[in-house]
Amino acid sequence: MGNGILVYCEFENGSPRKTAYELLQKAVALGAGPVSALVIGGGDTSTLGANGATRVFQVDAPQVASYSTGAYVKALAAGIAASGAATVLAAASSPARDAFPRLSARIGAGFGVEVTDLRNEGGKIVGRRPVYAGKALVDVNILSAVGLFTVRPNSFPVAAASGGSAAVVAVDAGLTDADVDVKVIDRVAPANKAIDLTEADRIVSGGRSLKTKEQFDEVLRPLAAAIGATVGASRAAVDAGLAGHGEQVGQTGKVVNPSLYIAFGISGAIQHLAGMRTSRVIVAVNKDADAPIFQYATYGIVGDLFEIAPLLTAELRKHS
Amino acid sequence: MKIGVCLKQVPATDTRIRVNADATAILTDDVKFEINPYDEYALEEALQLKAAGKATEVITFTLGGADADPRIRDGLARGADRAVRIDDPALAGSDALGVARALAAALKAEGVGLVLAGRQAVDGDGSAVPAMIAELLGCAQVSWVDKLTIEGESFTAQRAAGGGVREVVTGSLPAVVTTDKGLNTPRYATLPGIMKAKAKPIAVKKLADLALDASSVGAGAALVSFSNMGQPAARPAGRILKGDSASVVAELVSLLHNEAKVI
Numbered sequence: 001m002g003n004g005i006l007v008y009c010e011f012e013n014g015s016p017r018k019t020a021y022e023l024l025q026k027a028v029a030l031g032a033g034p035v036s037a038l039v040i041g042g043g044d045t046s047t048l049g050a051n052g053a054t055r056v057f058q059v060d061a062p063q064v065a066s067y068s069t070g071a072y073v074k075a076l077a078a079g080i081a082a083s084g085a086a087t088v089l090a091a092a093s094s095p096a097r098d099a100f101p102r103l104s105a106r107i108g109a110g111f112g113v114e115v116t117d118l119r120n121e122g123g124k125i126v127g128r129r130p131v132y133a134g135k136a137l138v139d140v141n142i143l144s145a146v147g148l149f150t151v152r153p154n155s156f157p158v159a160a161a162s163g164g165s166a167a168v169v170a171v172d173a174g175l176t177d178a179d180v181d182v183k184v185i186d187r188v189a190p191a192n193k194a195i196d197l198t199e200a201d202r203i204v205s206g207g208r209s210l211k212t213k214e215q216f217d218e219v220l221r222p223l224a225a226a227i228g229a230t231v232g233a234s235r236a237a238v239d240a241g242l243a244g245h246g247e248q249v250g251q252t253g254k255v256v257n258p259s260l261y262i263a264f265g266i267s268g269a270i271q272h273l274a275g276m277r278t279s280r281v282i283v284a285v286n287k288d289a290d291a292p293i294f295q296y297a298t299y300g301i302v303g304d305l306f307e308i309a310p311l312l313t314a315e316l317r318k319h320s
Numbered sequence: 321m322k323i324g325v326c327l328k329q330v331p332a333t334d335t336r337i338r339v340n341a342d343a344t345a346i347l348t349d350d351v352k353f354e355i356n357p358y359d360e361y362a363l364e365e366a367l368q369l370k371a372a373g374k375a376t377e378v379i380t381f382t383l384g385g386a387d388a389d390p391r392i393r394d395g396l397a398r399g400a401d402r403a404v405r406i407d408d409p410a411l412a413g414s415d416a417l418g419v420a421r422a423l424a425a426a427l428k429a430e431g432v433g434l435v436l437a438g439r440q441a442v443d444g445d446g447s448a449v450p451a452m453i454a455e456l457l458g459c460a461q462v463s464w465v466d467k468l469t470i471e472g473e474s475f476t477a478q479r480a481a482g483g484g485v486r487e488v489v490t491g492s493l494p495a496v497v498t499t500d501k502g503l504n505t506p507r508y509a510t511l512p513g514i515m516k517a518k519a520k521p522i523a524v525k526k527l528a529d530l531a532l533d534a535s536s537v538g539a540g541a542a543l544v545s546f547s548n549m550g551q552p553a554a555r556p557a558g559r560i561l562k563g564d565s566a567s568v569v570a571e572l573v574s575l576l577h578n579e580a581k582v583i
């Protein structure tokens with residue numbers, strides 16, 4: 001039986017992502033033994049100790065320069081074995097979503113998918129996760145020696161770093177070129193370099209009522225830019241070509257978890273709510289006072305979005 | 321090449337969810353079931369690949385009871401050639417890995433060269449079974465794909481890579497590919513399709529037919545269990561701001577700043 005919690009820390013441009021700190025700090029708060037970090041690839045690991053890791057296990061090899069399922073699952077399995085941890089946490093990012101179920105099958109470790117809460121029950125870590133698009137929540141109990149959890153980004157607060165430093169332990173996963181089973185041949189960057197919707201802390205979203213792509217772009221994007229928000233959309237807006245598929249929020253789009261979600265001309269269909277109902281503050285602007293979105297809104301404005309949005313953009317600019 | 325499509329029935333997305341007495345699952349009486357929306361993209365892609373001469377046969381694979389047959393028939397009506405349904409009492413209580421073991425065994429028995437499955441089933445929202453199938457089959461996998469081409473023994477796919485980035489990747493078949501919105505526009509069944517589907521076979525398989533040991537699936541083999549299912553707490557009542565546009569906007573910004581502290 002293992003001991004402690006291992007956090008798989010993802011990096012971006014050589015530094016840990018915010019989710020790494022979120023999970024390290026949560027792991028410490030769970031109080032279930034030593035907390036260590038797992039890093040795959042290179043990067044500056046110096047801040048991981050201050051956020052709670054006592055050791056950093058690092059798998060670095062040419063084969064992990066970009067993500068491939070084969071190399072990463074092997075690296076994760078080697079890191080977990082080296083750490084001896086009983087619980088492994090990772091942010092529910094695209095690579096983790098791809099790798100973790102396969103890892104679960106490979107090492108026979110129970111897997112809780114995209115949990116939004118974790119607790120320590122007598123030394124056993126239990127996850128809680130939304131199911132049926134957030135219409136219900138359920139506990140995931142691990143029955144195997146090692147448990148894996150992916151965690152929805154922004155589930156836990158991130159405080160200023162206060163811990164010490166961590167020793168780095170190099171782990172040899174025995175990677176060979178044959179492990180790179182699926183090769184990345186091109187990367188298509190998003191048109192605008194905003195934070196990914198699933199990790200965004202602020203989102204400005206629009207519905208089909210914006211009518212044309214031009215209006216969607218003119219009315220919503222400057223407002224989003226004024227507060228550093230990522231743009232989202234309803235499915236009706238995406239299907240009408242007002243926004244990209246990657247911008248859809250909801251049951252068949254992205255599930256988001258920001259501090260602030262501003263919805264313009266979105267009716268609040270159950271499938272849309274499924275993607276954003278856990279947002280901390282929801283603002284709805286809709287000309288129909290009976291629109292269902294108002295039942296979920298922290299603050300609501302009944303009015304014409306074409307009038308409200310430009311005024312709000314100007315007002316928000318004063319604050320930034 | 322045969323294409324296997326994993327097809328699951330899920331409650332319609334507008335279903336009101338009610339939890340059962342022991343808080344382990346939802347109540348399914350008067351729930352309307354549909355094909356999982358993401359599996360519709362998988363089926364459509366398979367049908368298009370077959371039409372383009374890249375596949376010889378499209379077979380759907382479902383784990384479940386006879387109550388899933390209307391959805392399986394829907395898949396056949398849209399154009400799948402035949403269906404396999406795995407139904408065995410020993411599967412009760414299986415977790416994702418148990419389900420993946422059963423599906424992988426059936427896919428292997430058919431010699432499927434490409435497995436297409438929805439990126440997640442919108443009931444448990446697990447998103448785990450396809451990657452587990454890939455592990456059990458020992459083949460490549462690509463998740464959340466919105467563009468796919470097959471050329472001989474290799475594939476090229478565009479997948480979500482986080483941060484809004486899409487990665488174009490390539491690998492060799494056999495492979496498991498999970499399908500995302502944007503890949504295609506799923507067709508509906510036509511009347512002639514529905515008539516034809518009546519004659520298409522749904523083969524029901526037991527674990528013994530798949531040479532699977534009952535101890536490798538079901539509650540006894542599960543690595544996770546679920547409990548304490550409940551509904552999320554209602555959001556506290558919100559506030560509708562009243563007044564002319566300029567004043568409500570000013571009030572909103574002040575509330576976001578001073579009360580909610582989010583800007």
Ligand SMILES: Cc1cc2nc3c(=O)[nH]c(=O)nc-3n(C[C@H](O)[C@H](O)[C@H](O)COP(=O)(O)OP(=O)(O)OC[C@H]3O[C@@H](n4cnc5c(N)ncnc54)[C@H](O)[C@@H]3O)c2cc1C
Nearest residue numbers: 207208209234235236250251252265266267272287288305
């Ligand atoms: C299987 C399935 C999956 C789905 N998945 C998703 C999903 O992932 N995400 C999603 O969003 N939807 C999803 N839907 C669709 C969903 O049911 C709704 O159709 C969709 O969310 C509606 O989008 P909307 O709010 O933009 O449009 P509408 O419902 O048409 O609402 C438009 C709103 O704009 C308001 N409005 C109009 N003009 C103005 C104005 N000038 N100023 C202010 N307000 C105005 C109207 O009062 C209305 O409330 C799904 C549906 C199905 C069946």
